[in-house]
Amino acid sequence: MNRLSVFASRIAAVFSRRRLDQEFDQEVEAHLAMLAADNERRGMSPQDARDAARRSFGAVAQIKEEQRERRGVPQIDTLFQDLRYGFRNLLRTPTFTLIAILTLALGIGVNTTLFTTFNAIALKPLPVRDAGEVRRVERWFESGAQGDIQFAFSYPEYVYLRDHSRELTTLIAMSWPFRAFAALNQGDTEQLRGQLVSEEYFRDFGVAPVLGRTFLPEEHKTPGTNPSIVLSYPFWKRRFLADPRILGASLKLNGTTFNIVGVAPQEFTGTGEPPITPDFWAPLMMQAALVAGQNWMDQPAIQRLQILARPKPHGDIRTAEAETATLVQQIDQTLFVQTGFSPTGRVGVTSVRERTVAITLPHATYFGNTEDIRFRVFVLVLMLVVGMVLAIACANLANMLLARAASRQREIGVRLAMGAGRGRLIRQLLTESTLLALVGGAAGLLFSVWAGKLLWALIQHALQGPMGGGAPLTVSLDPDFRVFAYALAISLITGFAFGLAPALRASKLDLTSALKEEGVSFGARMSRSRLRSLLVGSQVAASMILLIAAGLLVRGLVRVPGVDPGFETHSTFWLFFDAGPDPAKGAALQRRVIERLETLPEVAHAAIAGTVPYAGTWTPPIKTLDPQAETLRTLGARVGAGYFETLGIPLERGRGFTPLEIQNATPVAVISANAARQLWPNQEPVGRRLKLDLNFRNQWKEFEVIGVARSVRSAHLSRVDPMMVYVPVDPNVPEHTVLRITGDPQNAQARVRAAMQSIDPGLMAGLALVSTADGPMQLEQVLAEAYTTFAAALAGLALLLASAGIYGVMSYLVSQRVRDIGVMMALGADAGRVLRSVLRQGLWPVLIGSAIGLAGGAAVSILLHSMLSFPGNADLLFGVNTLDPVTFLGLPCLFALIAFGASAIPVRRALKVDPMIALRYDG
């Protein structure tokens, strides 16, 4: 009890320190006065009385100090003292403080921006109850197919899991967003995005509607009954201007009337994958009305549902994963036996019988696959790069602090002489640097908020157009506590990183020379300048590496606008539509569509294609019949008859596929010119045979080469396809359709749409028509641009920081040598000689750092080039040479120029100084 009150009074004393100090002073004065009065009464003179009083009282200053210590919490007191002192110190040198804060703001800001984005994508939980527990079911196929397809399940699979799972307590299904036509008043229609969800969706996720109610599971037990929908907040606000009377109103979607039963709250932005907030949610039971022509309920081939699940409390997640895998395999087997369908690794295609070999249950986030090792490695690499920039900034600051500490030698010397402990001194210097770092970190956080918004706006804008994007991604980049914690942690670490070495160095002073303040004279102290040289050298090296990498990328990017893909991209349009669940019927539909479209005058050619350029690669192993031939990897594409004419790829030898060959699945192939050169150099390729392992299962199929097509860039814009083999498309399965348009594209598109409408109006819902140039190709270009810009920005930043660092060091060196310069000049030395000697001293580490940086840059370039060995990889350097002379010579020269400039300025300034002033320079 008493200890508590003691503690309380100590804490209270911390806050009223000054007042209590004053009071005690008064108390002591009073006491002394009374003692003196007594002494005087005893006959002493006033002066003697006072002295005697002081003597019998005791050491006044010490008693006051002890009182202070006993009264408050000394550690806090010293901390406050250090903070106040540090603050005053920083204010005394405003330029240094400002530069330091800006440097830190940039370094920490860039790091925080990256983290904020990563947080929004991978760490932020979904806006649901107990978000940390919700998992997304992910399946792994035998063929190793990856992508969104891993989250796709059919309705029968979902029901089976829901009814039989013991490890997962709740399973909720939600579809990918689909488009529906809404007939609003005034007769116009609008295409809306909706999502089908199972009945307990809102209730289980704890979503409380802001208006009305959400779905009641009892109402949605049978398909087709109770057509109700819940609107999303942004849609309600945008379309109905947040009118509360919307409750109970009806909305006609795809011809069926739905009741609006409620509106979701603003913070419910959906459950991700993709991170889009749909305009409305509808119960799964109403699927048939909303997605025309399909019946998901008993079609195992339609995998359109994602499954979110909550594992049972205290359960082991691996057990849940294993059980779910077993269940999925069970139901798949049953379904296959019953219906002949099985889930596949390719959307809507059942030509390959697939098995689900494993199930994982990653945490559900807005984006899928964020626990994927490749994604994480990518993010790690990014963070390393950005971290390097921060490290450069830290090196800069450490140097600046070293210089600053050196100029405070006398002050530090005095304090040490007066008995300040080295530890105390170090603590005070560290407090100063941490204070700087915290302020810089706060500025950096502000910077990152703004930069993050800008970055995201750019990304959104870039992704709006191609591939049917359109709905804004609902990723909130507002900093949450995670971002704050990260910024704080980084600031503290940074403060320590750049503050520790200078603090340690500064306190290890030789007292005599410090007090006499001789500065660094002719016998320069080696250890300190070695540390500084090391710092500058490493800054230079790191900047050089970043600069070279960015330089190479920029060189490559400059080529992009002029690059010729080798085939028609502006007049080739890709037609996407929903061909239905039955592959045979779908293929027939596709054939009908092509027949119909070919009759249009605007459509010059039409063909079926299994792969869309720039939208992914397929790289099967290939080898010739020669028993000693090695197995290579080639790019592959499945194409139909008329493909080459449609895309405008000239056939250099032989011919393309005939409709009969497609129909009979004849094992013929067309290879690219590059492939021909590699497989049969200087020989006639037509008529030869090759073997392909189409399914990666070591099952080789033989093909006869019937034609050679010109080599084009169809996998990546950045490189010509190293090897390409075209094989006939599967006639029993619907694939993509590509059209060659003549005349006005707008007109042609309208005609195509009209034709599709006349074939079957139900197709319009899922219809998309986009040219190669505006679609997949643009995405590639945009991504390349974005990431090169990012690299260039970083490199520019690094260069800026390194230059500032060099300037700072040279300034310091010069200031140290000012006295020497004065002496030299007074003795008649030539200014040039002085300049040279100082420059030599300062630029030596720059030279070494540059050499290391060049070597590092070359290594990076070689690494990037080595990625080209795999045909499916893009060329990140866009064909720029490994040791591109422009980059490897030009950039170091640029750097040298900047370094020279940064060094010359302080030296020139010093030389202009009158030698008499220089001699008296006090540092």
Place this chain on the structure above:
Amino acid sequence: MAADNSDILQGTLDLMVLQTLDSMGTLHGYGIARRIEQISEDAVRLNQGTIYASLLRLHQQRWIAAEWGVSENNRKAKFYSITRAGKKQLAAEAANWERVAGVMSRMLALREEG
């Protein structure tokens, strides 16, 4: 034997301060120091400033209370008085001392007997 100043433990000083305040009522720091010197017949001669450590400790434990007032020679001074809790503590400590003293004297009497 003449007590050496440094032999007086701080804890006992606290007790003396409490006792002084209990018997004398409200006093300021100087007054307390003088009183202790008087009572102990100058056997206790401490650096007067050291009582402030005691006063602080006692105040933190809420055994004494402090108030600003005016001293005899018209100076602003802090006056201390014992609290109820302080009185209780004093009683407990005093009892403790007496017990210890009793035991000690019995032990020492044994020694004399030899």
